[in-house]
Amino acid sequence: MLRLQGLTKSYGERRVLDDVTFDVAPGRLTGFVGGNGAGKTTTMRIVLGVLGGDAGTVTLDGATVTSADRRRFGYMPEERGLYPKMKVLEHIVYLARLHGFGKADAESRARALLEDLGLGERLGDNIETLSLGNQQRAQIAAALVHDPDVLILDEPFSGLDP
Numbered sequence: 001m002l003r004l005q006g007l008t009k010s011y012g013e014r015r016v017l018d019d020v021t022f023d024v025a026p027g028r029l030t031g032f033v034g035g036n037g038a039g040k041t042t043t044m045r046i047v048l049g050v051l052g053g054d055a056g057t058v059t060l061d062g063a064t065v066t067s068a069d070r071r072r073f074g075y076m077p078e079e080r081g082l083y084p085k086m087k088v089l090e091h092i093v094y095l096a097r098l099h100g101f102g103k104a105d106a107e108s109r110a111r112a113l114l115e116d117l118g119l120g121e122r123l124g125d126n127i128e129t130l131s132l133g134n135q136q137r138a139q140i141a142a143a144l145v146h147d148p149d150v151l152i153l154d155e156p157f158s159g160l161d162p
Contacts, residue, residue, distance in 0.1 A: 140153075
């Protein structure tokens with residue numbers, strides 16, 4: 001179980017998180033909503049270790065989340081983090097390799113995932129030539145290619161075709 005307890009974060013005098021607490025049970029899809037500036041992305045960044053909180057804890061299965069644990073997380077940021085000049089398959093293979101997969105396994109995983117996401121015909125296309133919806137599908141593949149235990153999606157449906 002992923003547990004966020006008492007997360008607090010301020011920027012100067014402005015408190016952007018105030019005692020954020022919730023649990024995410026294994027196998028459960030959990031979403032949280034709020035207006036712009038409500039602290040959703042800040043919360044996700046603290047969970048991922050990209051940003052430090054002022055107070056509170058993030059635990060996974062009862063233990064404080066470590067950098068090793070975070071390697072088991074998949075993350076899809078709100079803003080696309082893809083290299084626009086890279087080809088779709090090449091990009092996802094590259095990310096799988098960064099997660100420690102050998103070349104053949106990385107390519108096999110990337111191909112299968114991209115096929116499942118409807119990008120099979122676009123494997124050789126540059127990311128920048130894809131529609132916004134297809135770029136979002138490629139971003140989802142990037143978050144899933146290493147088969148994460150925890151998946152964190154920030155605005156996952158933004159630009160995604162129905």
